[in-house]
Amino acid sequence: MIREVTATIISIGDELLIGQTINTNAAWLGERLGLVGIRPRRVLTISDEKEEILDALASAKTDVVLITGGLGPTKDDITKHTLCTFFDTHLVRHPDIEAQIVAFFERRGRDPLEANRAQADLPANCTVIPNDRGTASGMLFEREGRVHVSMPGVPGEMKKMMVAHVLPILQQRFKPPTILHRTILTTGMGESHLAQRIEQWEDSLVPENIKLAYLPSPGLVKLRLSTYADRDAEEAIARVDRKVIELRALIPELIFGEGKDRLPQVIGRLLKERGETLSLAESCTGGYVSHLITSVPGSSAYYTGGVVSYANAVKMEELGIPSDMLELNGAVSQPVVEKMATGVRSALRTDWSIALSGVAGPDGGTPDKPVGTVWIAVAGPDGVKSIKGDFPGTRGLVIERSALAALDQLRQRLR
Amino acid sequence: MIREVTATIISIGDELLIGQTINTNAAWLGERLGLVGIRPRRVLTISDEKEEILDALASAKTDVVLITGGLGPTKDDITKHTLCTFFDTHLVRHPDIEAQIVAFFERRGRDPLEANRAQADLPANCTVIPNDRGTASGMLFEREGRVHVSMPGVPGEMKKMMVAHVLPILQQRFKPPTILHRTILTTGMGESHLAQRIEQWEDSLVPENIKLAYLPSPGLVKLRLSTYADRDAEEAIARVDRKVIELRALIPELIFGEGKDRLPQVIGRLLKERGETLSLAESCTGGYVSHLITSVPGSSAYYTGGVVSYANAVKMEELGIPSDMLELNGAVSQPVVEKMATGVRSALRTDWSIALSGVAGPDGGTPDKPVGTVWIAVAGPDGVKSIKGDFPGTRGLVIERSALAALDQLRQRLR
Numbered sequence: 001m002i003r004e005v006t007a008t009i010i011s012i013g014d015e016l017l018i019g020q021t022i023n024t025n026a027a028w029l030g031e032r033l034g035l036v037g038i039r040p041r042r043v044l045t046i047s048d049e050k051e052e053i054l055d056a057l058a059s060a061k062t063d064v065v066l067i068t069g070g071l072g073p074t075k076d077d078i079t080k081h082t083l084c085t086f087f088d089t090h091l092v093r094h095p096d097i098e099a100q101i102v103a104f105f106e107r108r109g110r111d112p113l114e115a116n117r118a119q120a121d122l123p124a125n126c127t128v129i130p131n132d133r134g135t136a137s138g139m140l141f142e143r144e145g146r147v148h149v150s151m152p153g154v155p156g157e158m159k160k161m162m163v164a165h166v167l168p169i170l171q172q173r174f175k176p177p178t179i180l181h182r183t184i185l186t187t188g189m190g191e192s193h194l195a196q197r198i199e200q201w202e203d204s205l206v207p208e209n210i211k212l213a214y215l216p217s218p219g220l221v222k223l224r225l226s227t228y229a230d231r232d233a234e235e236a237i238a239r240v241d242r243k244v245i246e247l248r249a250l251i252p253e254l255i256f257g258e259g260k261d262r263l264p265q266v267i268g269r270l271l272k273e274r275g276e277t278l279s280l281a282e283s284c285t286g287g288y289v290s291h292l293i294t295s296v297p298g299s300s301a302y303y304t305g306g307v308v309s310y311a312n313a314v315k316m317e318e319l320g321i322p323s324d325m326l327e328l329n330g331a332v333s334q335p336v337v338e339k340m341a342t343g344v345r346s347a348l349r350t351d352w353s354i355a356l357s358g359v360a361g362p363d364g365g366t367p368d369k370p371v372g373t374v375w376i377a378v379a380g381p382d383g384v385k386s387i388k389g390d391f392p393g394t395r396g397l398v399i400e401r402s403a404l405a406a407l408d409q410l411r412q413r414l415r
Numbered sequence: 416m417i418r419e420v421t422a423t424i425i426s427i428g429d430e431l432l433i434g435q436t437i438n439t440n441a442a443w444l445g446e447r448l449g450l451v452g453i454r455p456r457r458v459l460t461i462s463d464e465k466e467e468i469l470d471a472l473a474s475a476k477t478d479v480v481l482i483t484g485g486l487g488p489t490k491d492d493i494t495k496h497t498l499c500t501f502f503d504t505h506l507v508r509h510p511d512i513e514a515q516i517v518a519f520f521e522r523r524g525r526d527p528l529e530a531n532r533a534q535a536d537l538p539a540n541c542t543v544i545p546n547d548r549g550t551a552s553g554m555l556f557e558r559e560g561r562v563h564v565s566m567p568g569v570p571g572e573m574k575k576m577m578v579a580h581v582l583p584i585l586q587q588r589f590k591p592p593t594i595l596h597r598t599i600l601t602t603g604m605g606e607s608h609l610a611q612r613i614e615q616w617e618d619s620l621v622p623e624n625i626k627l628a629y630l631p632s633p634g635l636v637k638l639r640l641s642t643y644a645d646r647d648a649e650e651a652i653a654r655v656d657r658k659v660i661e662l663r664a665l666i667p668e669l670i671f672g673e674g675k676d677r678l679p680q681v682i683g684r685l686l687k688e689r690g691e692t693l694s695l696a697e698s699c700t701g702g703y704v705s706h707l708i709t710s711v712p713g714s715s716a717y718y719t720g721g722v723v724s725y726a727n728a729v730k731m732e733e734l735g736i737p738s739d740m741l742e743l744n745g746a747v748s749q750p751v752v753e754k755m756a757t758g759v760r761s762a763l764r765t766d767w768s769i770a771l772s773g774v775a776g777p778d779g780g781t782p783d784k785p786v787g788t789v790w791i792a793v794a795g796p797d798g799v800k801s802i803k804g805d806f807p808g809t810r811g812l813v814i815e816r817s818a819l820a821a822l823d824q825l826r827q828r829l830r
Contacts, residue, residue, distance in 0.1 A: 016442070017456070018445050019443060023441070023442070023458075024437055027434035030431070030432050030433050030434035040434075041467070042432075042467070043432065043438075043459070044459055045458035047456065181433075192530050193528070196530075213429060215435060216487070216569075280723070285709075286709025287695075287703065288706040290701055290705070291703040291814075294701025297778065299701075299725075303701075304729055307722055307733075308720045309720050311718075311720055314763055318720075318722075318733070318762075347733075348726075363713065393548070393571075399709075
């Protein structure tokens with residue numbers, strides 16, 4: 001049995017508690033710890049008050065305790081004094097660090113204030129961790145087998161300190177087990193139906209010592225497989241790989257990528273490989289699909305442009321939809337969406353096109369075509385195909401989910 | 416002395432600890448609690464494990480304890496069972512909630528699984544909080560004067576539940592001191608320059624017992640004024656109002672709204688009042704401005720549509736840009752952007768049009784036109800006007816900031 005190395009992250013700052021700043025430091029630290037096999041067990045966000053900090057320090061029973069924030073030169077920062085109380089020590093001025101602070105200010109053509117020089121006052125019994133990007137030093141304390149590290153809250157300073165100094169010390173000190181993560185990205189099926197479909201496969205992960213997590217977001221479900229990879233990293237990679245191959249065989253149409261892949265990127269890669277181009281005709285999504293596609297750097301290599309045909313007049317004039325077709329079927333219909341797709345494809349002379357027409361709501365729904373009804377067509381060299389989607393929810397969700405479904409329709413055609 | 420009402424936020428989920436998801440729920444909750452006068456004292460992020468949850472619940476000594484996450488239908492969710500242990504109770508099936516779950520699925524033309532129906536199993540001694548957007552109910556427990564509320568982790572479901580049900584209950588139960596907030600929305604000037612420009616006005620808030628917070632986001636700075644309004648609400652409203660009138664006189668061109676106003680809504684309101692219409696021609700923003708405008712319900716009343724002219728061929732054919740104009744000036748230029756605006760305005764026969772052409776990056780910048788160079792034109796009944804913006808940053812930031820600047824250009828013309 002491998003002994004797990006665990007960590008607590010203590011984030012200090014009122015701005016985090018009142019929601020003025022989102023705690024991205026904790027997410028970044030959690031990811032970095034996980035990657036070296038240290039398991040973050042708890043994140044504690046507290047205010048910059050002595051009692052709160054002492055209480056948080058006393059409650060942290062993990063191998064590693066990382067503290068960020070509360071080390072600036074202003075008077076509301078009391079972390080350093082509280083660390084002295086907790087670790088039964090006192091502050092001493094480090095002349096070498098004071099010289100670095102003075103030099104830091106001189107490089108910027110400014111004079112350090114006494115408050116800045118006082119950042120060289122550090123607890124007598126700590127190991128000082130250099131700050132390569134600022135004037136607040138890090139502090140490392142060992143007690144009862146635990147390692148406590150206090151770092152500044154400025155993300156750039158903290159990250160540099162962590163990567164350059166703290167992580168190497170922790171790896172050397174604890175030799176944590178390596179955890180292997182692999183994330184498979186799916187779309188087109190909700191969490192509970194997906195869980196049912198892959199239930200047997202999921203059960204088969206237990207004897208393989210692989211843990212599965214479902215991570216749903218609108219239009220997507222991510223499946224994260226995790227396992228220890230200590231004794232034999234190659235074996236662990238192969239063990240997870242076998243299970244991923246099984247999963248790919250089980251739900252081939254639902255998987256669009258891995259890890260940090262995103263649908264617009266995946267489509268861009270496929271189009272580039274094929275040397276083909278894309279255009280769009282959007283109604284209910286109002287430009288959102290175009291926005292997703294053009295958020296990818298270099299998308300101008302395969303995306304020529306699109307038409308947002310919000311008014312019927314634009315559908316007729318820019319996309320060549322006959323007015324009697326609109327009258328007969330309504331704008332949210334199979335013939336209209338297919339004609340939108342073929343119309344924009346020929347107008348912009350692209351290999352592929354996607355068209356969407358639907359009811360985004362909150363108004364405009366009918367018993368026949370309730371809010372969330374969206375027709376999606378993809379036209380390509382082999383003709384036009386369309387599906388009718390049902391994406392109920394708020395206006396924002398209807399737009400988000402139908403956009404992802406439309407991109408996925410194109411992906412299926414390009415596979 | 417007003418007794419402070421305090422809160423703990425417990426966020427459950429491994430995905431938060433390992434940094435796969437950033438804990439935006441906690442920031443949102445912290446802000447919302449603060450707005451009704453409840454002080455968030457601590458955020459605890461923990462994994463989806465019984466011992467961790469029990470430990471977190473036992474350590475929370477505040478008036479309010481809000482728990483999010485761990486209520487989905489899949490097997491890795493154990494929060495509900497742990498709540499039963501902590502509050503000495505057991506699960507009972509609620510037939511009315513089961514019926515709602517079945518109806519929820521039927522509306523989407525799907526059959527609920529037993530895992531979905533089991534979401535109607537809820538602790539016998541809790542008050543059930545309705546989930547208007549999903550199938551996981553909220554649960555409220557009272558013990559030793561504390562109110563514990565467990566909510567789903569899906570942001571849209573949690574937020575709706577909080578605003579519609581939980582906050583009113585907490586306000587009723589604890590009667591926290593009333594804090595009056597008023598938020599003035601500005602655009603067109605960065606935080607530090609704005610702070611300098613309104614420095615004297617800001618100093619004059621101190622004797623009025625009004626606190627000012629700068630809330631910057633890309634392209635916007637929100638100014639939030641806060642004061643206690645317990646003794647005399649009318650007086651507090653009038654006191655803040657006087658200061659807002661002074662601020663409006665000081666920076667009239669920078670203020671585009673208040674509170675929940677958004678630029679696309681403000682523009683929609685102005686266009687509706689005038690009975691006028693809008694079209695768009697976007698290049699570097701790739702459909703994002705169109706997406707912002709169509710995110711507003713009812714935008715089809717004034718927005719007819721637009722063209723995303725990513726390739727030069729589309730600029731020529733759909734917008735009538737002469738090829739020699741493109742060759743002579745380049746796509747990112749004043750003549751081209753003005754012709755894009757007048758071209759789409761006449762093609763879609765609208766009263767107003769906005770056009771954008773710029774370098775979104777990360778590639779494509781030149782010494783002459785670096786990344787972030789964006790030309791914006793607005794054409795209307797009184798002609799076309801354009802500005803050259805400089806919005807450096809990542810691709811996403813260039814798109815966001817130039818879109819907001821373009822909307823603000825139209826707003827200034829419509830005022």
